[in-house]
Each structure stands twice: as structure tokens, then as C-alpha cells.
Amino acid sequence: MALSNVLHAPAAGFNFDHAARNAELEGLFDAQIPKPVKTGTTIAGVVFKDGVVLGADTRATSSEVVADKMCSKIHYIAPNIYCCGAGTAADTEKTTELLSSNLTIFSLNSGRNPRVVMAVNILQEMLYRYHGQIGASLILGGVDCTGNHLYTVGPYGSVNTMPYLAMGSGDLAALGILEDGYKPDLELDKAKELVRAAIHAGVMNDLASGNNIDICVLTRGGVDHIRPYQVSQYKDKRKTKYKYGAGTTAVLTEKVVPVKLEVVEETVQRMDTA
């Protein structure tokens, strides 16, 4: 679709340039190739009466180390569309940024607000083209003139739409809560509580999900991105400031010596401001 791809139309067929390069690099390193940062996530979304609620945890892991304790997994796509991302952190970040840019340009070109289904189609086309090499599992939610929508796009380009969805390594835990608690046309508070409970289940039962919970509520009236909605009760107390106040070290003597400066040379250079 010409309008949504600004720089140039994507080449037809599959592009495996990087896959070939990665395969060749594998044998060359003696040490372990650094593992990409994965979001190892729990993300969930629920369609309620007046819109969509998206939720995510905030832990990003690099194998067994927590790389980021306050990672933002709910990405802005358009004023009325937000996207939760699970999988390889860089892939979800860049894919959603690319989508957001393209949709903004489309909006400017056509004078229309973007629709959720358009965002989904663009993502599906792109991810399918890369045949799974882009490790991004996304949950897109938004409100547009056609209603409240919630979609999930897998790394291979498959799309599913349901009133409630969960993705990431903690999805099974979250889905258990969602399957039990979901009802059509929930009120806002119940929907927020359901999503919070679902992410909390992921945080508690999945090692790769944790820390805080972010929530994003999308309605016709606007967006409420609450970061964090629930703070982890397991926080370490660390003084992040290590600056010592004046008076910590006793001053025994004080000697002030003024330094005389002479002007040795003065040059003036005109700046060309034509």
C-alpha cells in the first residue's frame, strides 16, 4: 500500500539477508554471542463497554539477569491506538515505532484518523515478510470510528482477534484469570481490575515477568496511560544519591589565593551568516 510505506515500497518475497549473516557469524565467536534482550513478558488486553484496557509488566530480561526493571512495554502507535509488545525488546520497540511513523504520515497525507485494522494489516504484512526473523508478539488495542478493537499479531504474521488476549511468557497464567473473569460489556473499574489481576498472575508465576504493572485505558474520550498502576511490593531500599552534604568533612584550615590572569592575545573572527 503506497501511502503507508514512506521511504520505498518493500521488495517482494522474503528477505533473509541478516539470517544468512547471523548463521555465518555463529561459528566465529569463541565466547557466547550476547543474547538479545527479551521482554519475557506478560501482556494482556480486554475489550470493555467503552473501550479497551491494555496491561503489561515492566521487567526486561537478558537471560537470567533483569536488564530493565521499569521497561515500558505499552507503546504509542496513534492517539487512539496503543500496542503491547512481547518477545525481543529491540524488535517490538522498532516495529512499533515504524508503524507509528507510517500511520502518522498516512494521517497527514489522507486527513483521516488511523484505524486499528489498518495498523494490524501493516504489522501482519511486515512480520510475514520477515518470516519470523523479527521476534515480536504484539497486542494492539484501540478505539476508532468503527468501534473498540483488540488484535494480536504473532512473529510469523498470524492475526487473531478476541475480546480478551494475553501474550508473552506469562500468557498462560494471565489467560487463566481472563478466561475465568471475562464477561462481555464490563465496566471500566472491573476491566482494569481484571487486567491488573491477569498481569499480576503472570508476575507471580513467571520468572521472566515482574516488577511493576502498567495499564493503558483507551476510550473515545482519550487515553489514560498509567505507569505504574501497581508497584511491586518487593523493592530494595537503595539511596541513589551518593553526594555528601556540606559539612560531612571537617574543614581545618582555609587559604584563598587569587590567580592573576593576563590577556595575552585577542583575535576576532567574523562568522559568516549569509
Next chain:
Amino acid sequence: MEQTRVPPPGKRLKRVVSPVSLYPSKPLCLSDRLSLRAYIANRVTDKLTPIHDRIFCCRSGSAADTQAIADVVTYQLGFHSIELDEPPLVETAANLFRASCYRYREELTAGILVAGWDRRKGGQVYCVPIGGMLVRQPVSVGGSGSSYIYGFMDSNYKPNMTKDQCLELTAAAVSLAMERDGSSGGVVRLASISKDGVERRVILGNQLPKYSTH
């Protein structure tokens, strides 16, 4: 040495499809379970995808591949139909599927049943399995659960059944396959296509016919 093709990972649509060719209408029947190995990604998928007003396709294999192919064919067929200013033929749709499935046979895992109604030949069913063959059949089954119902279909299908008999047959067949195949399950989706239009129906889990030998 026998070479086995390892299917690429990804969401697999494994299930049973069985459109039954019936003059003049065509019931299409699918069970719904999208499985990512041991995890069911969606328990209520709609694998009956409309390609045109009176042409549907039943998708099995990789969800991503079949969704992509169906989108491409929908576009191509729509364009073709507008050019001709006529409703397209089911055989045309089937050939478009075959063209994509055969050309990219090394990269794709897609087993598709194309079924619909057109003015020239009435109700038709075309089978485009993995590899990209194209064959027209009065009855066809596909997907991982299809192995369990070949015998059932062979013995119970008779030419010139009524629409309701056909719907009952396909629903029964899919239910039986869902009973035996781990990758099939959820709900049964039926579509009946005729000159007058398309009628879609869903049979939920608790309404399925019960067959249990134990």
C-alpha cells in the same frame, strides 16, 4: 535415504475441514483450534475465510501462511471480478490459490479447500493441498484430523443429498474428528453457500453431537 521435511515452527492450524459438494448449495464445515505445539493460541478461530461473495476457503496448516495467501487471493480475485464486471468463478479462485501454493511450495505450509457457488457449474469444491496440487472433488476433507474421517465420509456421502443432510453430515464428520485429533477442537463452524447467498452457523462445544465408545 529418506528425507523428511521438517515443518517450520509457527502457529499451526491443525484441523478438519470438509466441504461437501451438493447441488445447489455447499455446506462448509470447520472445527476451530489454533495450536502452537502444545498451546492453543485461539480456541475459537474462524478458519472459514470469505474470498468473495459466494466463494469461501477452509484453511489448514500454518496460520500465518494461510492468512497471507487468503489475503493475496482475495485481492487478486476482487480485482479480476471488477475487471470482468462479473462474479468470479470458483475454479478461478481455486487456480489463484494453486498458483501461490505451488510457486512458493518450498516456503509454505498450507492446505486449502476452496468452495463456492457460481452460475456456470453451480456448487463446487476444489482441494489445494500442501505442494500445490489442484483437484475438483464432490467431497473433500483436510487438516490433521482428516485422517480419522476419510472412511466416514466415503461411506456416508451420497450424491444429491439435501442441504440439511449435508450440513448434518459435515457437522458429524468434524465432531468425530475433533473427538480423536488433539489438534482439533473448540467449536464447529458451518457455512452453506448457494445461489441465494451464504448462511453461516456455529455449533458450540456443548451442542456438538456426542459420540463416545468409552
